[in-house]
Amino acid sequence: MVSLWGSSKDDNNPNGSGSVTPREGEEGQSQSQSQRPASGSRRDPDERTRLLPRRPPPPNSDGYLDPDDPAVSPYNLWTVRFLRYLTILFLIITFLWWVLLLVAIFVSPPMMHARGSGFFDFSYTTLTAGNLLVALIFFSAPSKAMRISQLIIAGFLLVDMIIILLVGRIRMEEGWIGIASVVWAALMAFWCVMTDRVVEWGKRQEEERLTGRPETRRTLKQWLAILTDQVFLIVFIAIVVLMTATLVLRWRDATLPYEGERIFVDGDKYQVHLACVGNVTYTGEQRDPTVLLESGENPSEYDFEHWAYSSWKNDTITRYCYWDRPGYAWSDNAPSPHSAGMSADALSEALARAGEEGPWILVSAGYGSIVSRIFSSRHLRDVVGIMMVDPLHEDLLHRIGSPARGFVLWGYGIISPLGLQRIFGAIFEGRTREDRVYGRSAYQGGKFIKAQLQENLVADSLSKNEVASARNIQSRDTPLVIVSSGIEVRKDSEWERKQRDLTHITDNLVSWDVVNKAPHLVWHTPEGREVMEKDLRMLVKLAPSVAFPEDE
Numbered sequence: 001m002v003s004l005w006g007s008s009k010d011d012n013n014p015n016g017s018g019s020v021t022p023r024e025g026e027e028g029q030s031q032s033q034s035q036r037p038a039s040g041s042r043r044d045p046d047e048r049t050r051l052l053p054r055r056p057p058p059p060n061s062d063g064y065l066d067p068d069d070p071a072v073s074p075y076n077l078w079t080v081r082f083l084r085y086l087t088i089l090f091l092i093i094t095f096l097w098w099v100l101l102l103v104a105i106f107v108s109p110p111m112m113h114a115r116g117s118g119f120f121d122f123s124y125t126t127l128t129a130g131n132l133l134v135a136l137i138f139f140s141a142p143s144k145a146m147r148i149s150q151l152i153i154a155g156f157l158l159v160d161m162i163i164i165l166l167v168g169r170i171r172m173e174e175g176w177i178g179i180a181s182v183v184w185a186a187l188m189a190f191w192c193v194m195t196d197r198v199v200e201w202g203k204r205q206e207e208e209r210l211t212g213r214p215e216t217r218r219t220l221k222q223w224l225a226i227l228t229d230q231v232f233l234i235v236f237i238a239i240v241v242l243m244t245a246t247l248v249l250r251w252r253d254a255t256l257p258y259e260g261e262r263i264f265v266d267g268d269k270y271q272v273h274l275a276c277v278g279n280v281t282y283t284g285e286q287r288d289p290t291v292l293l294e295s296g297e298n299p300s301e302y303d304f305e306h307w308a309y310s311s312w313k314n315d316t317i318t319r320y321c322y323w324d325r326p327g328y329a330w331s332d333n334a335p336s337p338h339s340a341g342m343s344a345d346a347l348s349e350a351l352a353r354a355g356e357e358g359p360w361i362l363v364s365a366g367y368g369s370i371v372s373r374i375f376s377s378r379h380l381r382d383v384v385g386i387m388m389v390d391p392l393h394e395d396l397l398h399r400i401g402s403p404a405r406g407f408v409l410w411g412y413g414i415i416s417p418l419g420l421q422r423i424f425g426a427i428f429e430g431r432t433r434e435d436r437v438y439g440r441s442a443y444q445g446g447k448f449i450k451a452q453l454q455e456n457l458v459a460d461s462l463s464k465n466e467v468a469s470a471r472n473i474q475s476r477d478t479p480l481v482i483v484s485s486g487i488e489v490r491k492d493s494e495w496e497r498k499q500r501d502l503t504h505i506t507d508n509l510v511s512w513d514v515v516n517k518a519p520h521l522v523w524h525t526p527e528g529r530e531v532m533e534k535d536l537r538m539l540v541k542l543a544p545s546v547a548f549p550e551d552e
Helices: 078-106 120-135 144-166 168-211 220-253 303-311 341-355 368-377 394-399 403-418 420-428 433-439 446-474 486-491 495-500 525-543
Strands: 262-265 270-278 291-293 319-323 360-367 383-391 479-485 509-515
Touching: 078 120, 078 168, 078 446, 120 144, 120 168, 120 220, 120 446, 144 168, 144 220, 144 394, 168 220, 168 262, 220 403, 220 420, 220 433, 262 486, 270 303, 270 341, 291 303, 291 420, 291 479, 319 341, 319 509, 341 368, 341 525, 360 368, 360 525, 368 383, 368 446, 383 495, 383 525, 394 495, 403 446, 420 433, 433 525, 479 486, 479 495, 479 525, 486 495, 486 509, 495 509
Parallel strands: 291 319, 291 360, 360 383, 383 479, 479 509
Antiparallel strands: 262 270, 270 319
């Protein structure tokens, strides 16, 4: 009887010596026709059944095959063939999952939204596909080095799985998609170890059975196959080590405290961070306005909020609120696609859920001015002043919506789980949690890159249409202040023309100041901060005449 896993002894050899019965051309030819089994009684094929037709033996042959004969193959065993077919099936499943995750980066299918960037689960799936593909290419060339390398990969993937499951913040960001991806990656790494071990066993069995001895040598082709296999696996080890280190940094960053609260929006699909500083005050029966900050290309906490805090400390304003757009700082990523108008809606919902009410003075910068203008058009009675700092014009949205920029952002997103810059910064440059979450290194994070990519994908379509509609709806009486960068105005004539055009979005222009030596981030210079605070003080003084009376 043939064992499920084969045997080193031939079924026709009662001595069990490991040799095979001489070929039919020798001893078999002396057998009479009457002794041969009838063709109708031929036994069913099993894993010892020859895959190649019999050939006449060479002269003086002892009945064994040459070690280089193609018939000496582990594929003779159905167990090895079955494992190979399963590996192919697993690769197909992984590829289909990979395609789905790739699509989800740009358009989130139902139930497929991850509150994180989605780049980690994509990377785990890519690693799994690479593992299975390498295992299939070198399936018939097993080696101990391969199994050790795969065990190392599987071990790090288990560590990743533990971190994702134990750290609540990371678990929420990755969701069931990220958990399923890392579990599948670990299982497939162990699967590759097991299949390589079985193939090695089958290879040894067939060599002993068909050549009469265990084969200890390897051909040049086999050594090249093992070397190539190891090169790929060493690259995979480096990848998984870097991903684990990046997860450890995310674990560390998840412990960073924050002001305010995270609030669920958009049908509880994700959370955004909202914080307010100061108390609600009244002048007579009128509620004093609250400044609502909308940052530009960086999180509000990086430096824009610091300027507002100074204004609050100087009693220029009595209260201000700031938030992080989806994907920035402590806010989750939103489902894709995500436009500026969707950000404005998320802000509206967060304010309502937090119990925050106007009147508002909107202070925004750069791309944030697009969101702020849409918010204003949807809250006409609540907005009593608009201040835009070097704002982006809707006709220039193509600059951040170019396909080339989108492709670069996508590329950075794909490699972001490796965390090369973040790991280097943490080890050699002293980068802190603050730097990585909302500071100077925030742009390196997967969530931030995903948010930038989302803005890029719809900037010149959905977002442009939304802000064009907002311009038609905007109240013409709202006080307006524009503060422009002198550096940007001088070096870019189109930017200067568009800044001038933005002064006409209402009929109540209070001031348009061009700060001579200020860069795009105007508040980075003392003169810029001084001009911004002066203009904000004017808006606050004008606001009470249109502010709401206190609710009864």
